[in-house]
Amino acid sequence: MQARIQPAARLRGALRLPGDKSISHRYAIVAAVAEGTSRIENYATGADCRSTLECLRALGVEITAEGSTVQISGRGLDGLQAPSGDLDAGNSGSTMRMLAGILAGNPFTSRIKGDDSLSRRPMDRIIIPLRKMGASVEAREGRFPPIEIHGGRLRAIDYELPVPSAQVKSCVLFAGLYAEGITTVREPVVTRDHTEIALREFGASIDKSGGVIRLEGRPRLSARNLTAPSDLSSAAFFLVAALLIPDSELLLEGVGLNPTRAALLDFLVAMGADLRIQNLSSLNGELAGDIVVRHSPVRGGVIEKALSAALIDEIPILAVLGAASQEGLLVRDARELRLKETDRIATVAENLRRMGVAIEVREDGFQVPGRQKFHAATLDSYGDHRIAMAFAVAALAAGGESIIEGAEAASVSFPEFFDTLKRLAQ
Missing domain, CATH: 3.65.10.10 (Enolpyruvate transferase domain)
Structure with a gap:
């Protein structure tokens, strides 16, 4: 299945994501x-x-x-x-x-x-x-x-x-x-x-x-x-989309905020992201709360050592954010990416290059320079749900219509993803 993604002027609205x-x-x-x-x-x-x-x-x-x-x-x-x-x-x-x-x-x-x-x-x-x-x-x-x-x-x-x-x-x-x-x-x-x-x-x-x-x-x-609280890994795509697209503001309701998963939010805040947590509560032993995210410039960062293990599922979408950040993104100690649904180091690199984004690939990670622009392109999920969703977000910042081949892969974790993205994009 193909998904056609138009550039977005902004993202606005509230959403409750599927269960974790x-x-x-x-x-x-x-x-x-x-x-x-x-x-x-x-x-x-x-x-x-x-x-x-x-x-x-x-x-x-x-x-x-x-x-x-x-x-x-x-x-x-x-x-x-x-x-x-x-x-x-x-x-x-x-x-x-x-x-x-x-x-x-x-x-x-x-x-x-x-x-x-x-x-x-x-x-x-x-x-x-x-x-x-x-x-x-x-x-x-x-x-x-x-x-x-x-x-x-x-x-x-x-x-x-x-x-x-x-x-x-x-x-x-x-x-x-x-x-x-x-x-x-x-x-x-x-x-x-x-x-x-x-x-x-x-x-x-x-x-x-x-x-x-x-x-x-x-x-x-x-x-x-x-x-089950809403899925923080699914929230990552919308957090990055709001940070990436000017004049965006989203409210993500009831998101799981387990401390062993909080590395994503800590990393985004360290990059300079405008995030706010509200209505924090405990749900069957799991922390949950609402996240408000606003567009903001981010510096970039380094993912290595224990942080690579903590963010292993979010690295594809963080690579997209890294390309638009001021200082870029360096990922190392993440060879595990090569053993996921696809070799995610290779599939991230291939799709970034299709969009005109430079990336240096290493055996255990990659380096993406910052301050880059995304160009419209035909992209490929390679059957990997996180690759499909990461590059749908990148396509929002491109200069024209982009196509995601194999968009149905998103249904592995988030069947409603493309409909939700379309509803929020203006």
Whole structure:
């Protein structure tokens, strides 16, 4: 599908974004192995979170969905059923990695596959700890999907993540639900803690001190009524759009402001962004609030070390902002970008160059000089939702109509994205 994007004179209005994708996945998975019926409001509307629901249905979980409200009848830790065929994670690495932890603790064999993009993403980071816990896991060429899991009784382990990854941490913790004793995960860099919060909300005994998380196995999880805050990663596109386009002002309502995700807002403010948080509240252990953003010149910045891990999903849209900033953007220590839905270092660079923007690519990042102009161009998502949305925003600042090829990729996380952008642009 093509999307045609016209330049915008300004962006104005208020918006409430879809539910947080990361939180929605976790709420659904934990609700499925809790006892009783959970209700999740503002569940993420994208294809990735639908993939999680479909996999859970295939495991015997009764789920009803109406709009963004999902009701899940939990089967308890030991109530999942062996699937009759392959589980399909679609494009969702979150579904595959996190659900693998649950599957490892169940006494049946399951096979989980994905689309062509997901099938190129390595899974050895979850295979290694699951094998240490006692599961038998096989994969194509030893590391690529599909993966086949022969689950059963697991043992608790003390595991240090080799690289920062909230998904790998979550996989080990979910497997730890089925292990006798205390499962410990040690993080070299603190990553988003939605799994820890969700498990605690459902009744698990979990302790976190610095970068060390300890989970007591075999908890009795109880159903909850929950509301997912709006997705901060989706908000990033509109925050940058307002900063980029003169005379813009947007109100983003009910956005998740978890401190482990706040690096985005801290980074934007450090660049000089005019942001204001209001109506701060706690929602099922997750901070949420409204964000007001106004157009403002930004200086630029450097993303490296722990910040690269914290902002890994937002780097494509920050590259767009960096090109228009005063001093540009330097990204390093971000080789993980090459293992996402696409090689995001390559796809960011290709689309920026199509728009006449200079970029120097490195193995673990790139440098984009500042004070550059965007030229109208035909751009390509390469099937990656974050690339589609990042360059739709860049197109708002171009000198004429731009075309996004593969615009349907946005539906993976934000099906309403292009309609929302069109409504706000003037």
